[in-house]
Amino acid sequence: MNLFLRSVVLLTALFNAQLLFAQTPTINSTVSGKVVDALTGEALIGASITIKGTTNGSATDANGEFNLITGQKLPFTLIVSSVGYLKKEVQINESRVEIRLDANTTQLEDVVISSRRRQESAQEVPIPISVVGGQRAEDAGAFNVNRLKELVPTVQLYASNARNTTLNIRGLGSTFGLTNDGVDPGVGFYVDGVYYARPAATALDFIDIERVEVLRGPQGTLFGKNTTAGAFNITTRAASFTPGANFELSYGNFGFIQAKGSLTGPLSKKLAARLSFSGTQRNGLFYNVHTQMPINDINNIGVRGQLLYTPSDNVQITVIGDVTDQKPNGYGWPVAGVVPTQRAAYRQFNAIIADLNYKLPYSSAFERVVDLDTPSKADNQLGGVSVNADIKIGNGTLTATSAWRYWVWTPLNDRDYIGLPVFTISSGNSKHDQWSQEIRYSGKVSSNLSGVVGLFGLWQDLKSDPVQTEEAGSAQWRFAQSSTSALWKTPGLFDNFGIRTTNEIKSTSLAVFAQADWAVTDRLHILPGARYNYDKKVVDYSRVTYGGLQTTDPALIALKNSVYTNQAFNTDYAQGNFSGQLSVQYKASTNLNAYATYSIGYKPIGVNVGGLPTANGQVLIDLANVKPEYVDHKEFGIKTRPSGNSVLNLTIYRSDIRDYQTQVQTPEPGVNRGYLANAEKVRVQGVELDGNVRFTNLTLNAAVAYTDGKYVRFTNAPVPLEEVGGAQAFKDVSGGVLPGISKWSGSVGGEVTAKGTLTGLKGNYFLGIDEFFRSSFSSSPSPSQYLNIDGYTLSNARLGFRASNGLTFFLWGRNLLNKNYYEQLLAAPGSYGQYAGIVGDQRTYGATIRFTY
Numbered sequence: 001m002n003l004f005l006r007s008v009v010l011l012t013a014l015f016n017a018q019l020l021f022a023q024t025p026t027i028n029s030t031v032s033g034k035v036v037d038a039l040t041g042e043a044l045i046g047a048s049i050t051i052k053g054t055t056n057g058s059a060t061d062a063n064g065e066f067n068l069i070t071g072q073k074l075p076f077t078l079i080v081s082s083v084g085y086l087k088k089e090v091q092i093n094e095s096r097v098e099i100r101l102d103a104n105t106t107q108l109e110d111v112v113i114s115s116r117r118r119q120e121s122a123q124e125v126p127i128p129i130s131v132v133g134g135q136r137a138e139d140a141g142a143f144n145v146n147r148l149k150e151l152v153p154t155v156q157l158y159a160s161n162a163r164n165t166t167l168n169i170r171g172l173g174s175t176f177g178l179t180n181d182g183v184d185p186g187v188g189f190y191v192d193g194v195y196y197a198r199p200a201a202t203a204l205d206f207i208d209i210e211r212v213e214v215l216r217g218p219q220g221t222l223f224g225k226n227t228t229a230g231a232f233n234i235t236t237r238a239a240s241f242t243p244g245a246n247f248e249l250s251y252g253n254f255g256f257i258q259a260k261g262s263l264t265g266p267l268s269k270k271l272a273a274r275l276s277f278s279g280t281q282r283n284g285l286f287y288n289v290h291t292q293m294p295i296n297d298i299n300n301i302g303v304r305g306q307l308l309y310t311p312s313d314n315v316q317i318t319v320i321g322d323v324t325d326q327k328p329n330g331y332g333w334p335v336a337g338v339v340p341t342q343r344a345a346y347r348q349f350n351a352i353i354a355d356l357n358y359k360l361p362y363s364s365a366f367e368r369v370v371d372l373d374t375p376s377k378a379d380n381q382l383g384g385v386s387v388n389a390d391i392k393i394g395n396g397t398l399t400a401t402s403a404w405r406y407w408v409w410t411p412l413n414d415r416d417y418i419g420l421p422v423f424t425i426s427s428g429n430s431k432h433d434q435w436s437q438e439i440r441y442s443g444k445v446s447s448n449l450s451g452v453v454g455l456f457g458l459w460q461d462l463k464s465d466p467v468q469t470e471e472a473g474s475a476q477w478r479f480a481q482s483s484t485s486a487l488w489k490t491p492g493l494f495d496n497f498g499i500r501t502t503n504e505i506k507s508t509s510l511a512v513f514a515q516a517d518w519a520v521t522d523r524l525h526i527l528p529g530a531r532y533n534y535d536k537k538v539v540d541y542s543r544v545t546y547g548g549l550q551t552t553d554p555a556l557i558a559l560k561n562s563v564y565t566n567q568a569f570n571t572d573y574a575q576g577n578f579s580g581q582l583s584v585q586y587k588a589s590t591n592l593n594a595y596a597t598y599s600i601g602y603k604p605i606g607v608n609v610g611g612l613p614t615a616n617g618q619v620l621i622d623l624a625n626v627k628p629e630y631v632d633h634k635e636f637g638i639k640t641r642p643s644g645n646s647v648l649n650l651t652i653y654r655s656d657i658r659d660y661q662t663q664v665q666t667p668e669p670g671v672n673r674g675y676l677a678n679a680e681k682v683r684v685q686g687v688e689l690d691g692n693v694r695f696t697n698l699t700l701n702a703a704v705a706y707t708d709g710k711y712v713r714f715t716n717a718p719v720p721l722e723e724v725g726g727a728q729a730f731k732d733v734s735g736g737v738l739p740g741i742s743k744w745s746g747s748v749g750g751e752v753t754a755k756g757t758l759t760g761l762k763g764n765y766f767l768g769i770d771e772f773f774r775s776s777f778s779s780s781p782s783p784s785q786y787l788n789i790d791g792y793t794l795s796n797a798r799l800g801f802r803a804s805n806g807l808t809f810f811l812w813g814r815n816l817l818n819k820n821y822y823e824q825l826l827a828a829p830g831s832y833g834q835y836a837g838i839v840g841d842q843r844t845y846g847a848t849i850r851f852t853y
Helices: 003-023 134-139 199-203 349-355 476-480 554-561
Strands: 029-037 048-051 057-059 065-070 076-081 088-092 096-101 129-133 155-159 165-169 187-191 209-216 230-236 244-252 256-266 271-282 286-288 293-295 298-312 315-326 335-338 377-393 396-412 423-427 430-446 449-464 468-472 498-519 524-546 567-589 592-603 629-643 646-664 675-694 698-713 744-758 761-774 792-803 807-814 822-827 834-839 844-852
Touching (some): 076 096, 129 134, 155 822, 165 199, 199 396, 744 792
Antiparallel strands (some): 048 057, 076 088, 129 209, 155 165, 244 256, 256 271, 298 315, 315 377, 377 396, 423 468, 468 498, 592 629, 698 744, 807 844, 822 834
16 A cells, blocks of 8 residues: 555544544533634634643634633632734633733743753753754754754754764764664654664654754753753653644645644543644655666655543643664665775776776766666654653642664665676664663752753664675676785675675663752852763674585685684673763843753764675784773853844854764775774864844744864774775874864745735745755865855745635745755775765646644
């Protein structure tokens, strides 16, 4: 069944279930009323009404009327809100009431976040944070992290497929280029309080998102050791006792279709549910001339279910289950260029393919043509179950979160990027299971002291599933040829010669943490935090060669070993470590909040499970492990409200990293995806400015970041691609720029609205425009004169109508100017000179219709 039919079936089921929700009675007394514009008296449709201190609420109908079923006795307080109006609290003394709301022309709504493990105002928290609401992300077409980065310029995401994903904040976090399973990411990724340990989680389509909080800078005290660069804290829309639903359908060019739906409502007096669905499909944007099929398409489907149980006013239990299945035909990438190396003339890429009578069938990567003789596959499945309990005890809340998650990765890649049988199989299958448990208490200790204290445990099992395979083909001899000996032409020497790898990494991470907020005065706050981490990793790695010419000739065996070798090692590592922070916050006024932070953090040991380089025929076992990474971070920030309708924030920071864990390339084809190494010292510093302002019918937002990242000391880095084959295999790149960092990046956007009618429906017309820009950046772990990407600007826009009855229709376009740009450049294995280009999407456009009940 294709995505469209599956979407129709699922949405129909959601609608039918919603009818059942709507018919489920709760309790039997009613408060009714009407919500109107305070100035014009016009009825407000779709206004939200909630009883304060409860989850019980309703929404106004087409006449502005509402009926609220409750068992509470009068009087009580209602919280009333509507888009474009100031939120209002009204005490109700009778069963019928009229509520007047003032238009929000001079104030910005406060943004409530949970980044310090409790509900707070974003402007009050001494953390540089970017918050993207669910509706803004949906309107902008940011249905995953890759799209979201265009709204938050300090976020960098690079992906050649789901597994090989680099998610960085301020240029730090994960290794740039290709992912090695043996290293932990440096940007924490949390959904509803649950940590997602593998980088492939960032490829998920957002399902029913309430908001995304991007925390910049180390967050190790509250979010763990693997947040040396920051964290994504994602909150989904919660189950509600008020029946509600929303459905969305989008169509676009290249066969794009996206269907979303969610519904919520009560199952009983104390039990509510929410069911959400998302499916995305798009044709391939590239054409593989070898198979005569499109490639790099989208074929995603995901479901999330929630149960909310409230046995009493002081206890709330949430059970969440989700599964996402992605099965694209991809990914494969074109050759973007060829670098002349320092190898002999006969070992240059153009000479090699000429000898094999091969020519690339395209002259530019932007022709969006590939020639890949190996079929591409990137099956990615993720899912899990979590149980969260919030229990009010004393002046705070005890929270316990238990979760299990899994990841199954089944790929098949063409590692050489061309149509010759050089590497015929590259299949790094992986399976991952994780179990996590967090218990924390947050609240007030006294009138001037509050904080959070907790325990955290994470257990992971990451292994090959069941074996990872790399195999060479009949053309490998010419690429691997390193001398003029006739032995290289021995028939069948490298035909079907490969390696089968089995590996397993079992990890245990335990932590105890605490953070306090001491109000020395009403204005001066001191916020110390500390975390003790214990990490243990047990690693077993083994790879065995197979195939090729079976021979006992030492000379031929040596040639085969230059491509693939047998390797095996194991590691049993355990270490404890302290991390923490100290912040000083000064609230000069309600409109000015300044803070300074000093923090230290770390990432645990890394283990190379992608193959080790060799020297003089010997495997360099001492490179199996890489040292832990330590971060020393200093930051100063000012959060201001220049007026009631504007916000302006400034952050200045510097991070010094010792033993920076980086992924480096090597000329050896048997080192899959490069290997991990330590750069002795790295420094990243910068300035960030962001703000927004709201007028009567116009909202503007902007953010700009200056980021300066460099290797302070990296004396034993592999040479860049153009220096392969020279006198030295390593070089001192101290002072060179870090990969993936643009010195300047920014976004600016706005939306203008105007009241009107469409086919008899009252509502607002809107026009939104978003611009994203970044300057040039390096795409090579060792700075290269060739592997640099020019800066670019992307323009996105939407035009539509939001009706008061919950119906929204709009046209949208992305990359409207059809800019050709690269997101990443990747040298092919073996360092023969060719490199692939990860090409950004061309202009896309379409239409979306959405209904919210």
